[in-house]
Amino acid sequence: GAGVSQSPSNKVTEKGKDVELRCDPISGHTALYWYRQSLGQGLEFLIYFQGNSAPDKSGLPSDRFSAERTGGSVSTLTIQRTQQEDSAVYLCASSSQGLNEAFFGQGTRLTVV
């Protein structure tokens, strides 16, 4: 595809349920990032992938959050036992190399009710 694709665009889930968010980066991009943006707030870094490995997962807020990347391409962010404070827009970005330009997907708006 031409750009970064995220799915679903919107997700409403009940508190305590698990959710999976998907990111399909630009073809050939080795670096992939997950960020979170709460309403009216800045971008909060969650995790960085280089290929299939995650050199930096320091931004994950708790052990309820995990992410993986397979085949150097698609990444999945999983949130277990969702809480209301997890409600935010989850953004994925990819880059051809770590110092190069990063391009964002359209985001997944997660609402925990």
Added chain:
Amino acid sequence: QKEVEQNSGPLSVPEGAIASLNCTYSDRGSQSFFWYRQYSGKSPELIMSIYSNGDKEDGRFTAQLNKASQYVSLLIRDSQPSDSATYLCAVTGGSYIPTFGRGTSLIVHP
């Protein structure tokens, strides 16, 4: 703690004027610098990148970088109402992770 600071604004300019957006960063090892535009309810869109000291022009946009002062700016010439958005400064260094400022809200009024 690597920090990127921006004035939250709002910065209000009349249509046709030059809008000047500023950003400072704390990590002297930073190597790549970016400006993103984010419309309300949308994801950030890359508009400029700059890697070396000096100016870089692209259409109505000029990015300026001064590594000695740890300062990067974005000038928007002939501002249009459609430029009204939040502008995010991002900086990348040895960690290869873009660190974002909180953004400056720009309002261009007719």
